[in-house]
Amino acid sequence: MVSGEVARVEGVAGRPQGSVRGAATRALILETAMASFRDQGYDRTTMRGIAQQAGVSVGNAYHYFGSKEELVQEFYAAIQDGHRRRAAQVLSRRDFTDRLRGVLHAGIDEMAPYHSFAGSFVKVAISPSSPSSPFSSESAAARAAAVGLFRDVVDGSDKRPGPLAQELPELLWLAYLGITLFWVYDTSPNQARTRRLVDSTARLASRLVSLSRLPGTRALTDDVRALLADLRHPEAQAAGLTGRPAR
Amino acid sequence: MVSGEVARVEGVAGRPQGSVRGAATRALILETAMASFRDQGYDRTTMRGIAQQAGVSVGNAYHYFGSKEELVQEFYAAIQDGHRRRAAQVLSRRDFTDRLRGVLHAGIDEMAPYHSFAGSFVKVAISPSSPSSPFSSESAAARAAAVGLFRDVVDGSDKRPGPLAQELPELLWLAYLGITLFWVYDTSPNQARTRRLVDSTARLASRLVSLSRLPGTRALTDDVRALLADLRHPEAQAAGLTGRPAR
DNA sequence: CCGCAAAGTTGAACGTGTTCAACTTTGCGG
DNA sequence: CCGCAAAGTTGAACACGTTCAACTTTGCGG
Numbered sequence: 001m002v003s004g005e006v007a008r009v010e011g012v013a014g015r016p017q018g019s020v021r022g023a024a025t026r027a028l029i030l031e032t033a034m035a036s037f038r039d040q041g042y043d044r045t046t047m048r049g050i051a052q053q054a055g056v057s058v059g060n061a062y063h064y065f066g067s068k069e070e071l072v073q074e075f076y077a078a079i080q081d082g083h084r085r086r087a088a089q090v091l092s093r094r095d096f097t098d099r100l101r102g103v104l105h106a107g108i109d110e111m112a113p114y115h116s117f118a119g120s121f122v123k124v125a126i127s128p129s130s131p132s133s134p135f136s137s138e139s140a141a142a143r144a145a146a147v148g149l150f151r152d153v154v155d156g157s158d159k160r161p162g163p164l165a166q167e168l169p170e171l172l173w174l175a176y177l178g179i180t181l182f183w184v185y186d187t188s189p190n191q192a193r194t195r196r197l198v199d200s201t202a203r204l205a206s207r208l209v210s211l212s213r214l215p216g217t218r219a220l221t222d223d224v225r226a227l228l229a230d231l232r233h234p235e236a237q238a239a240g241l242t243g244r245p246a247r
Numbered sequence: 248m249v250s251g252e253v254a255r256v257e258g259v260a261g262r263p264q265g266s267v268r269g270a271a272t273r274a275l276i277l278e279t280a281m282a283s284f285r286d287q288g289y290d291r292t293t294m295r296g297i298a299q300q301a302g303v304s305v306g307n308a309y310h311y312f313g314s315k316e317e318l319v320q321e322f323y324a325a326i327q328d329g330h331r332r333r334a335a336q337v338l339s340r341r342d343f344t345d346r347l348r349g350v351l352h353a354g355i356d357e358m359a360p361y362h363s364f365a366g367s368f369v370k371v372a373i374s375p376s377s378p379s380s381p382f383s384s385e386s387a388a389a390r391a392a393a394v395g396l397f398r399d400v401v402d403g404s405d406k407r408p409g410p411l412a413q414e415l416p417e418l419l420w421l422a423y424l425g426i427t428l429f430w431v432y433d434t435s436p437n438q439a440r441t442r443r444l445v446d447s448t449a450r451l452a453s454r455l456v457s458l459s460r461l462p463g464t465r466a467l468t469d470d471v472r473a474l475l476a477d478l479r480h481p482e483a484q485a486a487g488l489t490g491r492p493a494r
Numbered sequence: 495c496c497g498c499a500a501a502g503t504t505g506a507a508c509g510t511g512t513t514c515a516a517c518t519t520t521g522c523g524g
Numbered sequence: 525c526c527g528c529a530a531a532g533t534t535g536a537a538c539a540c541g542t543t544c545a546a547c548t549t550t551g552c553g554g
Contacts, residue, residue, distance in 0.1 A: 068542090200470065207470055
């Protein structure tokens with residue numbers, strides 16, 4: 001670091017370009033919030049409580065985090081990092097189903113301690129206006145990383161992806177989102193049902209990929225590609241379709 | 248109505264077993280809330296505002312509706328009713344793809360006026376603790392009705408559903424949920440992208456059903472059935488799977 | 495060492511959803 | 525017609541997330 005220059009540290013969204021002093025306070029608030037989220041859940045965690053426990057004023061907390069939701073976003077980012085770290089340990093095997101299973105389980109493992117908090121979590125993440133939504137432009141980087149993780153699952157495996165090679169990672173990511181949603185609702189002991197669902201999903205996905213390589217499924221894979229294109233590109237337009245008037 | 252007996256009217260959850268007097272107040276509050284939701288959206292609609300415009304006190308509104316979210320649930324139920332009504336008009340054709348397309352479009356048509364309100368809508372519906380969640384036990388009846396709607400799509404069509412006959416309606420309902428979620432995020436003019444997605448989905452679904460009737464897809468359909476069973480039955484246990492310890 | 499702009503920090507105040515003890519109205523039993 | 529219990533109704537009060545004008549601290553230029 002250049003002498004005479006104030007140390008700069010950036011957070012997830014890089015809100016205030018804080019100095020080292022500010023960064024320390026920021027970290028303290030964040031730590032306190034995380035602990036409170038984990039111990040008391042989202043609703044019982046109050047901004048006043050966080051501020052008091054961190055030994056700062058309420059307004060100061062808002063200097064570093066624009067809202068309570070922004071604190072949740074940090075949570076979200078931390079979990080995604082953890083998922084990637086865990087997944088790396090699992091990607092040594094070659095078998096496609098094993099790799100997929102492993103990465104999916106890794107995600108559930110990472111989230112497990114926060115299951116009681118998941119309800120509020122998903123509530124924040126699902127809001128279209130929220131930057132932490134998995135589909136928002138703000139989380140484009142995180143989304144790309146997550147899709148990249150599933151690209152690794154495919155690329156490092158012994159499975160030839162066939163005609164859906166390009167879109168397979170995205171499809172797997174979508175499946176992972178669905179599983180995550182299921183996990184949020186899963187009240188079975190230790191979320192055992194989600195574990196079962198992961199296994200079913202991995203098996204089914206593997207079989208579907210194999211199927212897609214068979215001749216005679218060209219029309220089908222084309223449809224899948226078209227559907228995914230609709231999901232993906234905001235600007236894409238299908239020929240001759242102008243949208244249907246709302247009655 | 249028997250003379251001398253207080254008229255009883257029940258709402259969606261049948262909260263207070265109101266008399267005619269209460270029912271009138273209840274309806275007035277509900278109407279005011281609906282109008283406010285439609286005109287100003289969820290966030291800018293305040294309980295004080297509703298009460299004032301309806302000419303009642305805040306506390307009185309809470310006598311009929313336990314929370315602001317409960318008002319949204321009424322909204323939700325009304326839309327489902329409308330969907331069924333619109334769908335009935337579309338189920339005269341025989342072609343499977345047409346029927347599915349029609350029912351899916353009918354749902355979007357019904358929701359269209361409330362798109363700006365959809366973000367808060369889904370936020371309420373997604374919360375696992377919320378009774379209006381599509382997966383909650385409280386909405387079991389509504390869920391059954393919705394699945395039944397897609398059963399009608401299948402049953403009245405010229406398509407032979409094949410080995411997935413039993414679970415097809417549920418699968419289509421899940422697809423509809425996904426499309427609804429997409430619609431919430433869809434900011435394209437008139438939600439044209441969702442219209443395109445509906446068409447893609449109907450085409451793909453039709454082809455998948457045809458495919459499932461082909462020989463050699465038995466293992467696949469078995470996997471699909473297993474996955475759906477995992478999704479459905481809270482108590483089901485797969486042989487030999489005890490769930491994986493969370494690290 | 496001084497001045498000063500930027501960063502950090504404060505706590506009162508606002509509007510919100512929600513609760514509740516108290517009050518009023520209703521309508522049936524006697 | 526008179527209680528009287530149930531239903532309906534009120535508005536003040538509470539805790540919360542959030543805002544903001546004012547104040548304090550920091551650290552560089554001179």
